[in-house]
Amino acid sequence: MVTTIKVNSRKQMGRGIFEAIKFGVEYEILDDNTVEITCANDYKNELVLNAFNGQVVRQALHQDIHPY
Numbered sequence: 001m002v003t004t005i006k007v008n009s010r011k012q013m014g015r016g017i018f019e020a021i022k023f024g025v026e027y028e029i030l031d032d033n034t035v036e037i038t039c040a041n042d043y044k045n046e047l048v049l050n051a052f053n054g055q056v057v058r059q060a061l062h063q064d065i066h067p068y
Contacts, residue, residue, distance in 0.1 A: 001045055001061055007033045007054040016052030023048060 007013045013033060020027045025048050026038040035052065039045040049056070 001040065001042070001059060002036065002038050003045065003049065003056060003060075004030075004034060004036045004058040005049065005052050005054045006057050007035060007052050009033070012053050016048060016054075019048050019051035 005016075007016065010033070013029075013035060016035065017027060017029075019025075020037060023039075023044045025044055027048075028036045028038075030036055033054075034057070035054075037045070037048055039048065
């Protein structure tokens, strides 16, 4: 599941990133306090979402990757 989150502050972003690293969840920091996390386990996904304490902008079950 790919989830895009709009985080309220940099402090909350740090807490969420710490939890993502702790649980082995992939994350990518986007611009304007936005983070995208990728996780197949719903339980881990919810734990990391709660740590970010932000607004979910988008959730998708998969993301197409076009390398060429």
